[in-house]
Amino acid sequence: MASQRLDRLLQQCTVRLRVGSAQGTGFFVAPGLILTCAHVVEGAVGEAGFRPVDVFWRERNQHYIADIEEFLADPNIDLALLRLTVDFPDHPCVYLDASLPQLDDRLYTFGYPEDNPDGDPVTSGYEGESFRDNSSFHKLKGGQFNYGSSGSPLLNRRTGKVCGIVNISRDTTTDLGGRAVVAREILWKFPELIDRQRQFHRHNLRWTITALNVRQFILWQTIGGAVGAGVGLGSLRAAIAPFAYMLPSVQFITNFWGAALLGAALTLGMALSEQIEQPLRKGVSIWAVGLGTAFFGIAHMLLAFSNGSFLTETPLVAPMGFVAGLGLSIALYDQPWIRIAQAEAGISQEPLTNTVHLGINRCWLRFGLAALAFAAIQGVFILVG
Numbered sequence: 001m002a003s004q005r006l007d008r009l010l011q012q013c014t015v016r017l018r019v020g021s022a023q024g025t026g027f028f029v030a031p032g033l034i035l036t037c038a039h040v041v042e043g044a045v046g047e048a049g050f051r052p053v054d055v056f057w058r059e060r061n062q063h064y065i066a067d068i069e070e071f072l073a074d075p076n077i078d079l080a081l082l083r084l085t086v087d088f089p090d091h092p093c094v095y096l097d098a099s100l101p102q103l104d105d106r107l108y109t110f111g112y113p114e115d116n117p118d119g120d121p122v123t124s125g126y127e128g129e130s131f132r133d134n135s136s137f138h139k140l141k142g143g144q145f146n147y148g149s150s151g152s153p154l155l156n157r158r159t160g161k162v163c164g165i166v167n168i169s170r171d172t173t174t175d176l177g178g179r180a181v182v183a184r185e186i187l188w189k190f191p192e193l194i195d196r197q198r199q200f201h202r203h204n205l206r207w208t209i210t211a212l213n214v215r216q217f218i219l220w221q222t223i224g225g226a227v228g229a230g231v232g233l234g235s236l237r238a239a240i241a242p243f244a245y246m247l248p249s250v251q252f253i254t255n256f257w258g259a260a261l262l263g264a265a266l267t268l269g270m271a272l273s274e275q276i277e278q279p280l281r282k283g284v285s286i287w288a289v290g291l292g293t294a295f296f297g298i299a300h301m302l303l304a305f306s307n308g309s310f311l312t313e314t315p316l317v318a319p320m321g322f323v324a325g326l327g328l329s330i331a332l333y334d335q336p337w338i339r340i341a342q343a344e345a346g347i348s349q350e351p352l353t354n355t356v357h358l359g360i361n362r363c364w365l366r367f368g369l370a371a372l373a374f375a376a377i378q379g380v381f382i383l384v385g
Helices: 002-012 183-189 192-203 206-239 241-246 248-253 256-276 286-306 317-332 351-362 364-384
Strands: 014-019 022-030 033-036 053-057 062-072 079-084 106-111 120-129 137-141 153-156 161-169 178-182
Touching (some): 183 192
Antiparallel strands (some): 022 033, 033 079, 062 079, 120 137, 137 178, 153 161, 161 178
């Protein structure tokens, strides 16, 4: 599953921090450089300077030592940067997103709470900026953040990047949520991270490719399914081509390529609807249904005109086109592959090819039934005509 790959990559970037008996979480933002909350490592701050911090890197199953490089004691920002005392130049690092999350964005985090020191995931939602005591915190809902979760990275499912860092829980006993510092604020406080991030992700494309696969999984699965609809419809129309002479309104779509063009029109409508409203929660949006239907109907009429069939001669051209488009659009509506968290299949390193192929094969029966229903409607008019 594409989203699971990105979740796994985030976990590989996350470490457990301990100072004495206190425990928290941090994550790599550059090679050897760990971001966390200042209060997580405040026990290492003394009059004589900073003491070393114990780092457990679950990915390598090893303990390391880190020194505090920067420490912002202001409780309204509460950030710290740690530097490992050993060099690991080629390990994964998160990709920070300077843009603010949108309301109700789904956020995934992985941290090391005290009740589960081996690591625990949390899913929450973004509620907006929290204007409280002049703080830089933003409000999260729907996730239970326990002691030790502070310093965990927040992965935005929509963008595929880390949009912030968990700072505090709103209630450790319930799933009320928490508060976080957004990545934009982090980059403003630590401007050197901008160049470090750019340099690292320019040469190490692992995060970029994984996140891109997730976005293409959303978009290309939808388009792949629409192409499958066109292929299925084309095949059925080709099969009934010998009977096309019985009704002038179906003569223009008796060949495979004509129907495939209609499928391409539906694909275009779906692609445009993806740009208008990304369907991350409940499937393809109403824009997809409307645009898919409209483009299918328009293509239906254009093909009719190009083959010499006009509305006055064949009044069923337009309504049948829109009926077919509506049926296929509804068939696409609320598909589980659109919901990242419940996606049913993964993709390989060649997402453009494999997701289109997957979309055609997984939905062949559904779209075949929709196309068959369309053919049956016209068959009824043939019989009664």
